[in-house]
Amino acid sequence: xxxxxxxxxTLKSLFTKPSxxxxxxxxxxxxxGIKGHIENDITACTLCGTCSRVCPAGALIVDRKAGTWSIDxxxxxxxxxxVLNCPVPCLTMAPGYQKPAxxxxxxxxxxxxxxxxxLAAKEAAKKAKIEAAMKAKAAREAAK
Amino acid sequence: xxxxxxxxxxxxxxxxPEPLHLDLVVQDEKxxxxxxxxxxxxxxxxxxxxxxxxNQFIYIAERICGICAVGHSLGYxxxxxxxxxxxxxxxxxxxxxxxxxxSRIHSHMLWMGLAADAFGFESLFMHCWRLRERVLDLFEAMxxxxxxxxxxxxxxxxxDQDAATLAHVQEVLEGIKDEYHEICRxxxxxxxxxxxxxGVGVIEHDDAVNLGMVGPFARASNVVNDVRCKGAGAYAELxxxxxxxxxxxxxxxxVEVRAKEILQSIDIIEEMIARIPEGPVFEKxxxxxxxxxxACGALEQPRGECYYYAQGNGTxxxxxxxxxxxxxxxxxxxxxxxxxxxxxxxxxIVLTIDPCISCTER
Numbered sequence: 001x002x003x004x005x006x007x008x009x010t011l012k013s014l015f016t017k018p019s020x021x022x023x024x025x026x027x028x029x030x031x032x033g034i035k036g037h038i039e040n041d042i043t044a045c046t047l048c049g050t051c052s053r054v055c056p057a058g059a060l061i062v063d064r065k066a067g068t069w070s071i072d073x074x075x076x077x078x079x080x081x082x083v084l085n086c087p088v089p090c091l092t093m094a095p096g097y098q099k100p101a102x103x104x105x106x107x108x109x110x111x112x113x114x115x116x117x118x119l120a121a122k123e124a125a126k127k128a129k130i131e132a133a134m135k136a137k138a139a140r141e142a143a144k
Numbered sequence: 145x146x147x148x149x150x151x152x153x154x155x156x157x158x159x160x161p162e163p164l165h166l167d168l169v170v171q172d173e174k175x176x177x178x179x180x181x182x183x184x185x186x187x188x189x190x191x192x193x194x195x196x197x198x199n200q201f202i203y204i205a206e207r208i209c210g211i212c213a214v215g216h217s218l219g220y221x222x223x224x225x226x227x228x229x230x231x232x233x234x235x236x237x238x239x240x241x242x243x244x245x246x247s248r249i250h251s252h253m254l255w256m257g258l259a260a261d262a263f264g265f266e267s268l269f270m271h272c273w274r275l276r277e278r279v280l281d282l283f284e285a286m287x288x289x290x291x292x293x294x295x296x297x298x299x300x301x302x303x304d305q306d307a308a309t310l311a312h313v314q315e316v317l318e319g320i321k322d323e324y325h326e327i328c329r330x331x332x333x334x335x336x337x338x339x340x341x342x343g344v345g346v347i348e349h350d351d352a353v354n355l356g357m358v359g360p361f362a363r364a365s366n367v368v369n370d371v372r373c374k375g376a377g378a379y380a381e382l383x384x385x386x387x388x389x390x391x392x393x394x395x396x397x398x399v400e401v402r403a404k405e406i407l408q409s410i411d412i413i414e415e416m417i418a419r420i421p422e423g424p425v426f427e428k429x430x431x432x433x434x435x436x437x438x439a440c441g442a443l444e445q446p447r448g449e450c451y452y453y454a455q456g457n458g459t460x461x462x463x464x465x466x467x468x469x470x471x472x473x474x475x476x477x478x479x480x481x482x483x484x485x486x487x488x489x490x491x492x493i494v495l496t497i498d499p500c501i502s503c504t505e506r
Contacts, residue, residue, distance in 0.1 A: 006330040009323070010267050019274045033303070035288035056200035079203045079294045084302065093288065 035078040036096040040069055042109040044090040051082035051091060061106075070108035073098045146172045151487075155184045159491035161258055162501040166494070170487055178482035178490075180475050186505045190465050197460040198224050198433065199298055208467075209503040210291045211254060212445050214247040216503075217296040219443040219467070222377070223452040224298050226439035228429055236300035236425040237377040242313070242416050243286070243295055244443075245409040249320075250279040251446035252402045252409075255498050256331065259399060262495050263340045268330055275320055275327070282313055300426035310417045317410050328403050341396035345481040345493035348393055357477040359448020359470045360405065361497045363389045364397035371444035378416060385412075395489075398496040432460045445470055447498050469503040 021028055030036070047069060052060040059075035060082060062068075083091045114122065148171045155163035163184045169177040192204050202224075206217035218240055225232060232240075257272035280290045286305055287295040295302050305313075331337055347357070352365035362369050370387035372379050379385065388404045390397035433456025440453045448470030457463035474497045481493050 005334040006265075006268055006271070006326070009271060009326050009330075013271075019277070031285040031288075033288045034284060035294070054200065056196055056203045077203060077207075077292075078289070080288075080302065081200070081203070081294075084297075 030095045032095075033093075034095045035080055035093050037073065037078070037094055037098050038071055038076060038082065039092050039094045040071075040109055041090040041092075042069060042111050044088055045069055045109075045111060046088060046090075047111060048087060050085050050087060054081045054085045056081065067111040067113075068108050069111070070106045072104070072106045074104050148176065153490065159262060160494065162499045164494065164499055164501050166482075166490070168482070168487070168490065173487050175482050175485050175487060175490060178479050180479055182475075182501055182505055184505075185502055189506045190467070193462040193465040195461075198462055199429075199460075201462065201465065202297055203294060205465075206292055206294065206296075208506055209500055211251045212247070212447070212450075212500065212503055213292050214243050214296065215443055215445040215450065216467075217294075218244055219441055219445075219450055219452045220454075220465075221296050221298050222443070223439050223441040223454045224433070224462075225429075226441055227433045227437050227454050227456050228298075228431070230299060230427065230429050232300050232377075233424045233427055234378075234421050235304070235423045236427075238381075238416050238420045239301050239305060239425060240296060241378040242310075242413050242420075243283075243293065245413050245416075246279055246282065246313075248409045248446045249317075249406050250276050250283075251498075252406050253279070255402060255446075255495075256327075256399070259492075259495055260331075262491050263337065265330075265337065268327065271323075271327055275323060278316055278320055282316055285309065285312070297426070299429045300424070302426075304425045310420070314414060314417050317413060321407070321410055324406060328407075331399055331403050337399075338396060341399060341492070342392075342394060344395040344489050345485055345496060346394045347477055347481050351480060352393075352477060355477045355480055356473050357448075358473045359445070359498075360398060360401045361448065361474050361477060363387055364401045364496075365393045366391050369449065371442045371449050374442075376441070376443075381419065382412065382415060395492055395496045402498075432456065432458060433462065434458060447471060447500055447503075448473065450503075467506070469500065469506075471497070471500045471504040474499070475504075 047062050047064045047067065049062040049064070052062045056079060057075045057077045059072045061070045078093070080093055083089070083093055148169055151168045151170050153166040153168050154160045155165045165181040165184070167179040167181070168175050189204055189208055193201055196204060202217050202220055205220035206213040208216045253272050253276035257269045257276065260268035260272060283293055284290050286309060287293040287303060347365050349366045352362050352367050357365065357367065358369055366389050368387055368389055372385055373387060388401050388408060390400050435456060435458030437456040438454070440451065442449055442451050450470055451468040453464070453466040454462055455464040478494060478497045482490060485493055
C-alpha cells in the first residue's frame with residue numbers, strides 16, 4: 001500500500017524518447033503485408049468480374065464491354081477478399097494508405113487494346129486450335 | 145431530505161465512453177434509481193445477411209465493434225462452420241485463439257486506460273495506452289490491419305504466421321509483461337486508486353447471478369462464468385485454465401479481474417505458440433448452409449459471453465443471423481450497481497461494466 005506506485009515508470013519516461021511520432025513530418029515504417037490499398041495490374045487482368053462479385057462493400061465495378069476496371073477507394077474497406085479470390089492473380093494490396101481527397105471519385109483503369117503482334121499471335125493460336133480440332137475429328141472418323 | 149430530481153446523463157457526455165443515456169433519479173447527491181436507455185446508434189447490421197453472402201458477412205460482423213473485431217469475426221465464423229459441418233485445420237484454430245487473446249489484452253488495456261482517466265490518474269492512462277499500442281503494432285505485423293484485422297474467414301485464417309513472427313509476438317509480449325507489472329502495481333496497490341474504487345458499486349454474488357451478469361463484471365462478484373472453460377477450438381488443448389474471480393464485488397474487484405486477465409491471456413498465447421501444430425490454415429467451404437439448418441455458438445469476448453445464432457436457407461445467404469452481446473446482459477447489473485451510489489461515482493460504475501453500446505445495438 002502507499003501512493004506514487006507509478007513513480008519509477010513516470011521518472012523513467014522523463015528521460016526516454018517520446019512514444020509518439022510527429023505525423024505527418026515523421027511516419028512509422030509500415031510492415032510488409034500491410035493492407036494499404038488495392039492495386040490492379042490491368043494488363044494481366046482478364047476482367048472476369050470475380051472481384052466485384054466478392055466485394056462486400058460494392059467498391060469494384062468491372063465492365064467487360066468497355067474494358068474497364070474501376071474502384072471507389074472511399075467504399076473499399078481493405079478486407080482483401082478481392083485479392084484472395086482473384087484467379088489470375090492480378091490484384092495486390094500495396095502498402096500506403098490512400099490520401100484524403102476533396103471529392104469522391106472512382107479510379108478507373110482501361111485495359112489496353114492489344115498490339116498488332118498480340119492480335120496476330122491470338123489469331124494464330126485460335127487457328128492452330130481449330131486445325132488441331134479438325135485433325136482430331138478427321139482421325140476419329142477414319143478410325144470409325 | 146432534499147427533493148428527488150432527474151438528471152439526464154448521456155448519450156453525449158465527456159465522461160462516458162459510449163452513447164448510453166441514463167435517467168438518474170438523484171436525491172441529496174445520491175442516485176436512488178438509474179434508468180438506462182439505448183438505441184442511438186442502431187445500424188441494422190444483422191439485416192444485411194439478406195444482401196451479403198455468408199463469406200461477405202464476416203467483414204460486416206467484425207465491423208460491429210472495433211474493439212471486439214476479432215471476437216465477432218471468430219464467433220460468426222465458428223457459428224457458420226457449425227452450420228455447414230466444416231472442420232477448421234488445427235493450426236488455424238490455434239492462430240485464432242492467439243489473435244483473440246491478443247485482442248483481449250488490447251481491449252482490457254484500453255479499458256484500464258479509460259478507467260485511470262475516469263478517476264483522474266492521467267499518467268497511468270497514458271502508460272496503459274502506450275503498452276496497448278505495441279499490441280496494435282503486432283496486429284499490424286501479423287495481419288496488415290491495426291483494429292479491423294480481416295484475419296479470420298469461414299474455413300480458417302486468411303494468412304499463416306511463420307515461426308519468426310510468432311517468436312516476435314512472444315518477445316514483445318514478454319516485454320509488455322515486465323512494464324505491465326509496474327502498471328498493475330499502481331492499479332492494485334496505490335492508495336489513491338484504492339480509495340476511489342473500494343466499496344463502490346457493489347453487486348453481491350447472488351444478485352450477479354440473478355441479474356444474469358457475464359464477463360469480468362460477473363467474475364468480480366465471484367460468478368465462475370467463462371466460456372473458455374468449455375474448451376471450444378484450441379482452448380480445449382490448454383493444459384490448465386481457471387477463470388480469474390474476485391470476492392470483493394466492487395469496482396476495485398473489476399479492475400483486479402481485468403488486470404489479472406491480461407497476464408492470463410499472455411500465458412495462454414505463450415502456451416499456444418509453444419504448442420502450435422504445423423499444417424494448412426484454410427479449408428475452403430463447399431456448398432451453402434442447408435435449408436433450415438441452425439447453429440449457435442458462444443465465445444468469451446473481452447466483455448463477457450457473446451452468443452451467436454445462424455440459420456441457413458439452402459442458398460449462400462443466411463436466413464437469419466443474431467447475436468446476444470455481453471453488454472446487453474450487463475445493463476441490468478449496471479442499473480442495480482448504480483442504485484444508492486454517489487453522483488460522482490456514476491461514471492466509474494458505468495465504466496466498470498466496460499459497456500460496448502455499438503455491439504449491443506448493432
